Amino acid sequence: xxxxxxxxxxxxxxxxxxxxxxxxxxxxxxxxxxxxxxxxxxxxxxxxxxxxxxxxxxxxxxxxxxxxxxxxxxxxxxxxxxxxxxxxxxxxxxxxxxxxxxxxxxxxxxxxxxxxxxxxxxxxxxxxxxxxxxxxxxxxxxxxxxxxxxxxxxxxxxxxxxxxxxxxxxxxxxxxxxxxxxxxxxxxxxxxxxxxxxxxxxxxxxxxxxxxxxxxxxxxxxxxxxxxxxxxxxxxxxxxxxxxxxxxxxxxxxxxxxxxxxxxxxxxxxxxxxxxxxxxxxxxxxxxxxxxxxxxxxxxxxxxxxxxxxxxxxxxxxxxxxxxxxxxxxxxxxxxxxxxxxxxxxxxxxxxxxxxxxxxxxxxxxxxxxxxxxxxxxxxxxxxxxxxxxxxxxxxxxxxxxxxxxxxxxxxxxxxxxxxxxxxxxxxxxxxxxxxxxxxxxxxxxxxxxxxxxx
Numbered sequence: 001x002x003x004x005x006x007x008x009x010x011x012x013x014x015x016x017x018x019x020x021x022x023x024x025x026x027x028x029x030x031x032x033x034x035x036x037x038x039x040x041x042x043x044x045x046x047x048x049x050x051x052x053x054x055x056x057x058x059x060x061x062x063x064x065x066x067x068x069x070x071x072x073x074x075x076x077x078x079x080x081x082x083x084x085x086x087x088x089x090x091x092x093x094x095x096x097x098x099x100x101x102x103x104x105x106x107x108x109x110x111x112x113x114x115x116x117x118x119x120x121x122x123x124x125x126x127x128x129x130x131x132x133x134x135x136x137x138x139x140x141x142x143x144x145x146x147x148x149x150x151x152x153x154x155x156x157x158x159x160x161x162x163x164x165x166x167x168x169x170x171x172x173x174x175x176x177x178x179x180x181x182x183x184x185x186x187x188x189x190x191x192x193x194x195x196x197x198x199x200x201x202x203x204x205x206x207x208x209x210x211x212x213x214x215x216x217x218x219x220x221x222x223x224x225x226x227x228x229x230x231x232x233x234x235x236x237x238x239x240x241x242x243x244x245x246x247x248x249x250x251x252x253x254x255x256x257x258x259x260x261x262x263x264x265x266x267x268x269x270x271x272x273x274x275x276x277x278x279x280x281x282x283x284x285x286x287x288x289x290x291x292x293x294x295x296x297x298x299x300x301x302x303x304x305x306x307x308x309x310x311x312x313x314x315x316x317x318x319x320x321x322x323x324x325x326x327x328x329x330x331x332x333x334x335x336x337x338x339x340x341x342x343x344x345x346x347x348x349x350x351x352x353x354x355x356x357x358x359x360x361x362x363x364x365x366x367x368x369x370x371x372x373x374x375x376x377x378x379x380x381x382x383x384x385x386x387x388x389x390x391x392x393x394x395x396x397x398x399x400x401x402x403x404x405x406x407x408x409x410x411x412x413x414x415x416x417x418x419x420x421x422x423x424x425x426x427x428x429x430x431x432x433x434x435x436x437x438x439x440x441x442x443x444x445x446x447x448x449x450x451x452x453x454x455x
Contacts, residue, residue, distance in 0.1 A: 006193075007186055014182040022171045029167055034160045041151060045132045046116065048072065048149045052084050056147070058140045064093055070149075074098060079124060081152030089143040099124075106131060106148055121150065128153045192219045209234070247284070254280045304338035304446035307369040307376055310346050315354060315367055322358045329354065333369025338446035339376045341423050346443075349416040353380040353439045356413065360384035361436060375425075376445035384436035387429070416441070 051070045059065050064086065074080035078100040085104055086094035092103055102124040109117055112135065121129040133148040192215045202208040210230050211223045254276040261272035312331060319329045339346050350367075357365040361382030368379045417427045425443035432438035 006190065010186045010189075011179070011182060014186075015179060018175055018178045018182070022175050026164075026167055026171050030160065030164050033163045033167075034156065037156045037159050041130070041156060042118070042132065045149050045151055048084070049116075049132055049134055049147060052086075052149060053134065053136055053147050056086065056136070056138065056145070058138065062140065064088065064138075064141065064145065066094055069096070081123075081127070081129075081154070083129075083150040085146075085148045085150070087146040087148075088141060089146075104129070104131070104150060106133060106146065109133065109146075110135070110144075119148075120153075123150075123152065192216050196223065203230075251280055251284075304340045305343040305346050306335065307337045307339050307346070307378065308333050308335045310339075310343045311350055311354075311367060311369070311378070314347050314351050318351070318354050318358050318365075321355075326363055327358050327361055327365060328363060329358065329365045329367060331367045331369075334371065336448060337369055337371050337376050339378075340444040340446050345419055345423065349419045349441060349443075350378055350380070352413065352416045353378075353441065357382035357384070357437070357439070364434060366432075366434065371445050374445055374447065376443050378441040378443070379438060380441070381432035381434050381438040382436040383432075383434040386431060386436045413439075 048070045052066070055066045055068045055070075057065055057067050066086070069075055070084065072082060074082035075084060075096045075098050077098055079102075080098045082096075083099045083104065084096040085092055085099070085106065087106065090108060095103070104121055104123070106121070107119050109119070115135065117133045119131040119133060121131055123129045129150050130153050131148050131150040133146055136145045136147060138145050195213065196211065196215065196219065199208065199211045199213070203211075210227045214220065215223050258273050258276050261269045261276075308331065315329045315331045319327060354365060354367060357380050361384045364383045366379075366381045368377075368381075370377045370379075413427075420427045420441060420443065423443055425441065428440045428442070430438050430440070
């Protein structure tokens with residue numbers, strides 16, 4: 001059932017349930033009919049028994065006699081399947097003409113006077129018989145008088161068999177009708193999916209840009225999700241085109257400068273080429289980081305990056321880089337916090353901040369990771385000179401540097417800020433308790449797993 005036609009699976013399931021329901025209904029109705037037939041036979045035999053008991057009399061010679069036979073003519077036809085017997089004690093004294101010269105041995109029984117008992121017997125030809133017996137107390141006879149009427153059970157079996165055949169035919173016709181109705185229901189129920197398939201074919205053919213029209217409530221969310229995915233895909237394509245255009249524009253000027261320097265010659269040509277190549281490399285890295293962040297923001301089912309595990313090797317590397325100045329980097333936080341995004345992007349954003357703090361710090365850089373609701377907060381603080389509040393707003397601008405004596409390109413904060421926004425986060429600058437600058441990076445966090453729900 002995991003693959004194949006949805007029509008076939010639904011119809012197979014309907015066939016199983018229809019067959020099971022009708023088989024159970026057939027068994028129940030057949031049994032109900034048999035019980036009804038037996039109850040009707042018992043009622044009629046009870047009337048015959050009453051009629052026979054009323055016809056019993058004691059003659060002048062003191063012998064028991066039947067003044068009139070019960071009205072059913074089968075009592076007079078030999079071995080007809082309908083019989084009666086009258087016994088005094090356990091000895092037969094009277095029997096119906098239909099028994100001819102046969103005797104039916106009733107079970108030894110002592111029902112109370114007037115009480116009706118039912119027995120099953122074997123008939124003269126080995127057939128199955130059912131007997132109804134009542135005991136009477138008659139004056140002039142010391143022993144109890146047992147009166148019984150007996151009927152062949154084959155009549156009930158034959159009637160039940162006939163009913164079963166008619167019922168089976170009726171249920172087969174009903175099953176065919178139900179399956180036809182199920183087929184129509186499945187075909188009509190899957191029409192929205194066929195409409196969606198046709199709409200997707202139009203998308204592939206390029207004649208439509210989204211799924212048009214309304215669908216049933218069960219299908220509409222899927223159509224909405226597909227349309228949202230198409231919108232996001234179109235936005236990503238447009239963004240990629242814009243990024244390609246921006247990169248081409250950014251590389252055009254350095255390439256022109258290199259071409260002029262090479263064609264013009266001169267002693268400084270190598271320096272110009274190296275400087276412009278470095279500029280081009282930074283532009284390429286910046287655009288690649290933006291493209292990677294935009295793609296990561298659209299990745300479904302990402303487990304995120306563990307914040308501390310991602311930042312720990314980065315902090316150690318920066319500390320080694322500034323070991324000659326005695327810079328110490330303290331890293332702390334909850335190891336369970338995971339940032340929604342690629343580990344390389346997290347390192348790109350936080351690495352720029354930690355490196356800047358190490359450049360400006362005197363001896364200590366403190367990095368902390370906390371979570372506030374659904375936001376992971378990474379703070380980077382240093383004990384350096386700090387930055388006046390009025391000049392902080394210009395730092396995230398591309399290439400903006402406040403001190404040209406410190407090595408750098410001025411792109412670090414700009415790239416971190418841009419990557420943070422692409423990931424749905426923010427970057428904020430303020431004063432640190434250590435005396436220098438505190439940079440707060442807020443990024444979406446992966447929700448913590450609920451115990452018991454983990455796969």
